[in-house]
Amino acid sequence: MIEIKNVTKSFSSRRTIDHLNLTIPHGKIVGFLGPNGAGKSTTIKMMTGILPIDEGTITLNGYDIEKQPMEAKKTFGLVPDHPDMFLRLKGMEYLNFIGDIFNIPSDIRKERIERVTKQFSIYTALNDYIQTYSHGMRQKIIVTGVLLHDPPIWILDEPLTGLDPKSSYLLKEMLREHAEKGNTVFFSSHGLEVVEQLVDEVAIINHGKLLFYGTLQELREQNPSNDSLEEVFLEMTNDA
Structure with a gap:
């Protein structure tokens, strides 16, 4: 479960997140x-401890991301919007x-790495440097890293960008x-x-404020x- 309570974030004089309240339950896929x-990305960065929170609290499975960062970070896996990390390392x-x-x-690690990278068709590239990977391959290696430690919470920022259809x-x-396992x-x-195809619930945000949270x-x-959904989204987020 992810609980965002009265969270505010500003950059210079501009308020990016404005008293955001949102609870993401177990067993759900939430878009x-x-x-x-x-x-959106600012919220995710605060959820994962990348950015500090100006006001409010965020807890992940009961752990406060600022007061209990080590415990909180063990509960989630993050796929960021730009998977350009650790480029000087080889995939393995x-x-x-x-x-x-x-x-x-080691035995669990070996099995999961082999299984997932073969599913993603990057097994033969594990001895290559990540900087030589395409965007899609970099996305796959980051996702594999999340699956490797199998955390109860998955947080993904545009996870399908750059992936081939398979x-x-x-x-x-x-x-x-x-999600079906209760995560x-x-x-x-x-x-x-x-x-529309995937989620159980959807949260819509604009100008740092939550406009809607619930089922489709x-x-x-x-x-x-x-x-x-496209028409609903455009009408709700139309500044005019």
Whole structure:
């Protein structure tokens, strides 16, 4: 479970997140929607301890991300919007680095690395440097790192960007399976069709404020004049 309580974040004199309250339960896939600059990535960076919180609190499975950072960070895996990290490491070096951080036993580590990287078709590239990978391959190696330590909470910022259709389908199946086991999946996306196909609930944010949180059915019932999620989203986030 992710609990965001009265969270505010400002940069210079501009308030990016404005008293945001949001609770993401266990066993759900929740899509996080908003136009560019709405505050999605800033929220995710505060959730994961990358950015400090100006006001309010964020807890992950009961651990405060600022007061109990080590405990909180053990509960989640993050796929950032730009997977350009650890470029001077080889793929296998990166995965072993993740395995060492989370104390993954060697036999479990070996099995998970081989299984997931073969599914993502990057197994033969594990001895290559990540800087030689395409964007999609970098995305896959980061996702593999998340799956390696199998945290209860998955936080993903535009996770399907750059993935080929097969890998995109595979990741969506993994997200469903993770939630069906009673875990939490929270992901941001601009792909409204993907969100419509995949999520149990959706949160819509604009100018740092939560506009809606609930099921797609509830969203449609509140906006009966619109036929599609795209139309609802555009009307809700239309500044005019």
